[in-house]
Amino acid sequence: MSLSQLGGGPTFQNHIQGTVGQFTTPAGKVNYLMTKARLGAEATDPERRLTQHLAPVREVIQAEELDFSQLLQRDLDDHRVAVNLVPYLLNPDWTGPAFFPPIVAIALPFLKQHPSSFPNLGLAQSVSDLGLTWSQQDAGQHLRTRRLLGANHDFNPVALGQLWWNSEFCRIVVVDGQHRAMALLAIDRTVRATWQDSGGARYRYFYESRIKEILKDSKNISLDDIEVPVTVLWFPDMFGSDKDPHKAARKLFVDVNKEARAPSESRLILLSDSELANILTRTTLTQLRNQATDEFLPLYCVEYDNPDTKTTQSARWSALTNIHVLKQMATRVVFGPPRYIKKVDTQMGKREPEEERNAFMRTQLSVDKLFPPTLPGDENFARDKLGNLSFPESAIAPLADAFEQSWGRALLTLLSETLPFKAHAEALTKLKESWLPDDTAATLAHDALFSGVGMFWTLRDSASYYQEERAVDSTAVKPDVVKAWDLIAKKQSEFEELRAQELLGSKSKRLAANQLYQAVNTHACQLGLALTLGTLHTLAREGDASVVAVAQRMVKAINAWMTSKTAGDYDRRVALAKRRDGFPKSPLNVIANMDAPRAIQFRYFWLEILASSQAAPELAGTLSSTVVGQHRDIARRAYLEYVTGEKEKALKTSAPGLTDAERKSQARSSAASELQMALLRWFGLTSSDWEAWKKTPAATAPPTPASSHAPSSDADADVSTVGEEMEDEADGESEETVSIEDLIAPDSE
Structure with a gap:
């Protein structure tokens, strides 16, 4: 026990307060607290501190360590935030009153940047603080919830609540409005010069100079007047080592976005747990991410973060394949339907009976060897009813493991060892290993190709925006983000020569090799x-x-x-x-x-x-x-x-x-x-x-x-x-x- 705990329960560093309530979704019961985050001078009030604690997923889990089965949402369009949302907040004179709909964040457990679980939530007890009586529940040192009580120790009609947490064990992760949150964070970090101390230091180059320029040119900006509504959620039924609040958060994210602007298909594959084909596809990505040796192609050969709709080929020249191809490959060999497998002259059509596909899946994954005729659980589930859209949670891990060890491994073998694919992957690895970034532009370009999720598309958009600026003002200074995009284009030629060398034994055969890859990729x-x-x-x-x-x-x-x-x-x-x-x-x-x-x-x-x-x-x-x-x-x-x-x-x-x-x-x-x-x-x-x-x-x-x-x-x-x-x-x-x-x-x- 630490000295701070002598004579009392756990202590908490951070808290917020506001109106509390509860609603029910397909993800389960959700408690919420409505509050606000604000900018301005250094202060200790909860609203000022909340700004610093709003965490985009990419800063909670580094892309290099990200497990696709635990992913919430990860890609941020930094270009859009920098050129649209930041000026919207800082320039009310020409944008009108700055107002954002609420940012939605979820309190989630983490341990050393890895998703974990909450301890059990203790029994409610009455406590007095600042002359008020609260109903309080603690989940170890992770989280504390409070609800204001009335004179009769019933919940007060004024639905005032508090949420307390320690950042070592719990993070406030943005699940909706991540671009609005990033605008707030970028301004705050620039003004306080704390980019280097945050988990998003690599993204400062999209924001810092632009924000400083706006602040310099706009004398009437009052940061104290800028505040944004925030709703913080938590799942009251997801406390305990056997519960998975991260999975509930993923489901909630998908549900929230169904009626909003449709997420990209790539994102839905990464997030949705309602379709077995998506889960199997993520299993393949995780298999690449977690490979201990170089058994298969490296993950940076796969394009899985494209914000656009699917295309015939990957949009990124460094990509050998993409998440849509992986899903289609997994879907066809596992779900068929069998006529596409058994009849090599049958053309693909639109009518694919669901039960025919599901029955084929049960054969391909040897479901009869994985489960008894009736799967145990809260509600019994017949084995012969397992399908792409119909499966109990208890079946996910066995099915995913069966796929990984059979069809998943086989598909990766084809993509990793077939000569043209192997040459592409080896050439890209040689480019990565020989490229030692020595400045900001090189670091951004390197991240965009090999580690920075979403970085490639942000650099692309920044370069396009710069060309538009140049058309208006020829004296516009080329920023590091545009220099990074130029470097990516230059590296493409170098990569294509390496690939021709790997495949055909000569860099001079680059054009012939390129023409082949226009087909095989x-x-x-x-x-x-x-x-x-x-x-x-x-x-x-x-x-x-x-x-x-x-x-x-x-x-x-x-x-x-x-x-x-x-x-x-x-x-x-x-x-x-x-x-x-x-x-x-x-x-x-x-x-x-x-x-x-x-x-x-x-x-x-x-x-x-x-x-x-x-x-x-x-x-x-x-x-x-x-x-x-x-x-x-x-x-x-x-x-x-x-x-x-x-x-x-x-x-x-x-x-x-x-x-x-x-x-x-x-x-x-x-x-x-x-x-x-x-x-x-x-x-x-x-x-x-x-x-x-x-x-x-x-x-x-x-x-x-x-x-x-x-x-x-x-x-x-x-x-x-x-x-x-x-x-x-x-x-x-x-x-x-x-x-x-x-x-x-x-x-x-």
Whole structure:
């Protein structure tokens, strides 16, 4: 016991007072205290001190140590705060009266910046203080609540209350109005010169000079007149070591924002506990964050903080993948629906029966081995009712763990070890390790790429704002935040050279490598690889090989093909690049766009690679090469039909005079010719292989020809039998083509 506790209960450093009340939400009962925070000269009143204790999540939990399962909300648009909200508070003359809706914060337990739990809340007792009688409850040294009592020791009609806490164990974390709170904090820290003593020192460069300039130019500003309403919440039923107030806070945050400005999809994935797919996605991110060794790609290769809507590719050049791709990959291999896994020629549609998806999940995660038929709990829950939107809290940890050890680990293996992805991650790591920030701009740029959550987007917006300022005032001084953005752009070139070196062995091949990554860093490519994993694990697995073992064999097989030699100058490492400016010649990938539905076509590419003679030895004992070849044949036919359809659409514009029959015939012929040429150049596919494939029934593809794709030695590939129409590009490609009717056996019509 400390000396301060002799002769009494625990002592508390900080307190606020105001009107108290209670309401009920899906997160449970919530108590609240309405008060205010203010600016002004140094003072000891609770309102003045509250300003200093309002904590954005990023200052309570450092991004480097953030656990995605504990996340509340973390990204702050410092640019918007600095250029909009700070002037709004400090310049009432031109903005009108400064008024903010209440900032909402929650009292939450922390221990050394890690989320913890509150002690049990003690019984209420009557205490006297300053001539008033209060009903008081203590939760150890973490928190104390008080409610004013009347003459009969009932609650006083004047709902006056107090909240006391110690910052060592409890923090007042902002969950709504974080930008308003940051404006208040930024002004306070600038005026009192306390940035360095706060948890947000790295963000001072967005605010300090701008605030000082406003204060210098505006002589009539009275900081004492600036105050903001604050509502502080706590959960009365979340005291005790077995309770999780942080989870309740996450749920409350999502509920509060449902009817307000919609949070970005990235944020909802990070926050929502109502959808199992979101929880599994966060499990994957946490798996990357907590990896003890460099088993998988580093977390800074993943874009998970984009405030915008999802896109076909990550917006940040340093990102290999993003949170939307991870969710789609997890969703498809776990929830299916099974037709997308078992039928490689089925296109993605909108109708996906929920129970079909849930039943598939129960199979993929072996739910029957995780739980008894009825899950115990406050309310019994039938095991066969578990689904994406239906699960008891007791089931979350076992399901997440089962995913992490199986499909989650397998997906990360694919993203970490497949040659193009591995080269990207290793190049980015080399950039990080060789970059030693030596000034403010470099530190900001480094943080934006490797650690500062939300920093990248704030620097982007600051740079855009500076360009607008320059258009009005050419003498505007470039601030450090804009210099940081310029440095990020410069580092992109350096990274791309490192990536070309890692993948292709030469920095001079940067443009070729960039063109490949325009395809492989997309939703279509990565989701297509996940679908390939799901298909082969379900249909081609030999014995009881685990999904992780299947992924490991797939990676070895793909890499073996990519690093093997062709008969010409076709480097298989860039085989998936989409053609641009004549590169690559005879492209295999002619997909019009790279969004998620095109994952079906990309699965064909992966199957084509895995069915090759170079890949086959790496699959032996784990996957049946015969079955892989069968599904490659089906997927190839579907891809040919897709390309035919795209060409037919294009001809409607380029050759409007053609009849429908002429347009269809021309599209079919062109698509078949181009695909045959691509398979010759990239896979060494002979004309006899092509003819054999043409004769396989579409619905029930037989085993692939013994020759597979290519002779045992690509260097000796016999291309002389391909036909005169398959001349080398150097001599020009002939217009003579094979019709689509010849590709489809009569009994498959």
